Amino acid sequence: MHTVWKGAVSFGLVHVPVKMYTATEDRDVHFRSLHKDCGMPISYAKTCRHCNKEIGQDEIVKGFEYEKDKFVIVKEEELDMIKDESAKTIKILDFVDLQEIDPLYFQKPYYLSPDMGGAGAYSLLLEAIRQTGKIGIAKISIRSKSSLAAIRVVDNCLCLETMHYPDEIRSLSQIPNLPASTLVNEKELVMAKTLIEQLSESFVPEKYTDDYRVALLDLIEQKIAGESIDMVSAPHAEGRSNVIDLMAALQASLDATTKPPAAPKRKRSTGKTKDNVS
Known part of the structure; x- marks a missing residue:
């Protein structure tokens, strides 16, 4: 894995030598621009x-x-x-609760590993953050760009996630057509909350896939293999109705997500009837 940054994490007078690695990878399918007549890539x-x-x-x-x-x-x-100093040092300025940070601020995650001679201090910071339940707010400079950053624990690793500065977040006053108030029908609200409860599950990242990327890679594989491609449109989402009435739409959604009650277990027959019991 390629090292994208090398320096130290500092909190107080403690310095933790670390190396930083990108925690995510680009899985998008990228196309090159080719000359239509000869198929050669176009240079810019x-x-x-x-x-x-x-x-x-x-x-x-x-x-x-x-x-x-x-x-x-x-x-x-x-x-x-x-x-x-942030060019070579991740300086932790404060420790805060994760719930206090709006996800809007987060940008990109990186993994931090201890550099030579830093295993002891690394383990100390990791365990201190884990046991206090706090998140370190720091400053870092990556490729000449200064960023805020949050340092937290992921399993047995320190994870740094770059953050936007407050003046980089656009004001909601610039967003058109936001409702001035949130007055809603009480019955509709109850039904909407019930629907949310019925659709609530534990977060399992593995259940979510990029269906478009899978289909695109399949298309590319077929073309590489020289297979003919049937030109068909993507299927429409199943179960979608043209219900406009909000109450009706909520009820239809609840009906679609309500699990049918389990059928009662039938008692095993003993082969005897009331009439032949002696």
Whole structure:
């Protein structure tokens, strides 16, 4: 597994040397753009419209567009000068309860493993977080991007999950058509809550699959094998009705999710009847 970051986790004066690994992987099916006539991949060259020529990597600098078509150039050494300690240290600022963090803030998870000489301090931090039930809120810089991060325990591993800063979260006032109030019909509410209860299960991640990706990979395998592909549309969702009335829709949903009562067990016949009992 590729190491994406190397440094230390610090809380107080304690430093825990760690290596960081991506906890998830991209399983999307990616397509290349090909030339229709010959089937060769299309390359995307970096060109300058002013000089009308292709530009090499050593000729490219970073620029910030502060006005339309006006840029200020920022050099790599200038960026290095303003990097803070989070470039090599995951500094835990506070410990909080997980319930206090809205999932809206979370971005991407990473696994942390102890680096050389850090096993003892790593185990200490892991067990302290586990037993207190707290989540560490830290700062980290990955590939020149500063992020908030949450550090928690997953089984026997420290997991770091990058977070958005508060000013990166858009205000709900920008969202159109949100209801001004949540006044609802009491009977409909009772039925909706009952439906939620009937659909409630323990979370088992393995039961959820990317059906589109499975179908797409199957299609690709068929094409590789040279099989003919039948052009058929995806089936419509079963059991969908055109019920518009909310109460009727709730009742139909409840009826569809209600498990039929188990049939009563029949008593085993003894071969005797009331008339032949002596």
